[in-house]
Amino acid sequence: MKIIIVGGGFGGLTTAKALAGTDADITLVDRTNHHLFQPLLYQVATAALAPGDIAVPIRSVFSRQKNVNVLMGDVTSIDRKGKKVILSDGRELPYHIMVMAPGARHSYFGNDNWEQHAPGLKTLADALQLREHLLRAYETAENLGMNSGRRDVDDSGYRLSVPSETTDLAPWLTFVVVGGGPTGVELAGAIAEISKRTMMKDFRHITPEMTRIILVEGQSRILTSYAPPLSELAKKSLERLGVEVLTGDMVKQVDESGVMTTNGFIASKTVIWAAGNQASPLLKSLDTDLDKAGRVRVVENLSLPDDPDIFVIGDAAVFNSSDGILPGIAPVAMQQARFVAAVINARMKGTVPPVRFRYNDKGSMATIGRGKAIAEFGRLSSAVHPPG
Ligand SMILES: Cc1cc2nc3c(=O)[nH]c(=O)nc-3n(C[C@H](O)[C@H](O)[C@H](O)COP(=O)(O)OP(=O)(O)OC[C@H]3O[C@@H](n4cnc5c(N)ncnc54)[C@H](O)[C@@H]3O)c2cc1C
The missing domain is CATH 3.50.50.100 (FAD/NAD(P)-binding domain)
Structure with a gap:
């Protein structure tokens, strides 16, 4: 089965990895050649880390996973009727199933x-x-x-x-x-x-x-x-x-x-x-319901309401969990990716796919300067200080 994954960020990369060893014939498209660890971008911006410390070539991640073909290219639109992904250089990639994980950009609230x-x-x-x-x-x-x-x-x-x-x-x-x-x-x-x-x-x-x-x-x-x-x-x-x-x-x-x-x-x-964030403008070409931040409103198994062959995950999707709308953070994208991979795998094998995505919140942390952080794990919250 031909699977196209758009985006080699936390969502796209994790989906492809989770389909290792399956019959999926995967093409992962990203406009850059690297997967970026965005949480440490500010360290590169302030010269505490070198670019190479937070970016890894996508190709090298999949050098041993034979069912993944990595393609550097800019996806400009999706032809849902023809089931094709269109790139800026005119190339067209046919798919049976597509996973959209193009992330988000900043929002200047109309300015x-x-x-x-x-x-x-x-x-x-x-x-x-x-x-x-x-x-x-x-x-x-x-x-x-x-x-x-x-x-x-x-x-x-x-x-x-x-x-x-x-x-x-x-x-x-x-x-x-x-x-x-x-x-x-x-x-x-x-x-x-x-x-x-x-x-x-x-x-x-x-x-x-x-x-x-x-x-x-x-x-x-x-x-x-x-x-x-x-x-x-x-x-x-x-x-x-x-x-x-x-x-x-x-x-x-x-x-x-x-x-x-x-x-x-x-x-x-x-x-x-x-x-503020605004989801990738590419999502508009899906011609589906978007929220104010341009994110796709997905159904409980993370597919489009009217298209079971298109999944949208990570910062590009808006998903209503029992705790409200999930935040745009890496663990959400990665857990959604593993869920979608499980759905695709079940469909390939002809078994019953999982029905509803559930997010397992393991907590979050924000770093303040070099030596402090605040963290929240479920109902536990704390300030973390360095020893001494
Ligand atoms: C500065 C910063 C700090 C953050 N800190 C944290 C943190 O501490 N903890 C945390 O959990 N989360 C953090 N996040 C959020 C986290 O990085 C995102 O939630 C996560 O990256 C979302 O994953 P994704 O796969 O949806 O999108 P991304 O990781 O953004 O990946 C999207 C990929 O799609 C590619 N792409 C986009 N459009 C196209 C196109 N048209 N054609 C081809 N390729 C395309 C991009 O090149 C990119 O590789 C931070 C984000 C930023 C920006």
């Missing part, structure tokens, strides 16, 4: 022109671009400090204080992260680590005190998917790292000079978008 000034973090290219931007911001500020004759180290090497409100430097040393979900929190913490601790000792004309890291969240607390006491703990931990956490503050406008929020204007040369 797509903000993207150029406030890029998000989803791909390796995004992370490398942000890394370069962060490094250039520090270097530019250092140069501005040097050119203006300011010097914060005297001849004996002692650091003198430099006024932080210096207008020309401030926007270069003000880093705004929009969105207080796990990605925004982790990113703000990591930028604070490098700005307030690791990097600054190498500069002569800028100091940690001159840097500002601001996390802007529209809701009344950060990390709303966690219990309120954990949100509060995370906020305190961020503040201890030097992050200014602004809650109940909505972004109104972003341009090259900074961000306008409900509470005023923040001059910044670095604004990073970590608020």
Whole structure:
């Protein structure tokens, strides 16, 4: 049976792996040649990890799994009537069963022109671009400090204080992260680590005190998917790292000079978008019911309501479990992938397929800086600190 899997992320990759040793004839299509471990993207963006540490060639993952053919290509549409997947170069891939796992991009809530000034973090290219931007911001500020004759180290090497409100430097040393979900929190913490601790000792004309890291969240607390006491703990931990956490503050406008929020204007040369997701635009070509975030409303076995041969999983799907809508996280995508593989396998063997997907929530964790994290496992919640 010919199976096409669109996307080599957590969902697509896990589906193909779970079909190892079966009669499935699988083609896995991804527009990149690598599987990306997105949860550690912020570490690449802040130069704590190298790109190779979080990306693995999809081809190498399946080098020994003979029933998988890996294809690098951009899927542009789906021809449901003809049962074909269409690629941007005109190639057409026929399928008996298709598994869609193309993930999501950022949502700018209808303000797509903000993207150029406030890029998000989803791909390796995004992370490398942000890394370069962060490094250039520090270097530019250092140069501005040097050119203006300011010097914060005297001849004996002692650091003198430099006024932080210096207008020309401030926007270069003000880093705004929009969105207080796990990605925004982790990113703000990591930028604070490098700005307030690791990097600054190498500069002569800028100091940690001159840097500002601001996390802007529209809701009344950060990390709303966690219990309120954990949100509060995370906020305190961020503040201890030097992050200014602004809650109940909505972004109104972003341009090259900074961000306008409900509470005023923040001059910044670095604004990073970590608020909101929009599922892959490719899903529109399925001509099926989508939610506001562009995700496909799947039925209980994760297929389309009117097409048992098309499954949609991971960030691209919206699934109503008994606990509400499942979050866009890696364990959901992976468990859905294994479920769909079991359905496909049963169909190939002529046995009774599983009927309803059930998510087994093993908990979640958000890291704050290098040494702290908050975690929630069922009804258990805790703050994790390093020893010592
Ligand atoms: C910065 C960041 C931090 C995160 N942190 C966590 C965390 O700590 N814990 C957690 O559980 N989850 C985390 N997540 C969420 C998690 O990564 C996603 O839920 C998960 O990746 C979803 O898997 P997926 O297979 O649906 O999509 P993805 O993993 O996004 O994979 C989609 C794949 O489809 C490919 N693709 C897309 N469109 C096309 C097309 N048209 N043609 C061909 N290929 C295409 C893409 O190249 C990509 O490889 C984080 C996400 C981000 C961005």
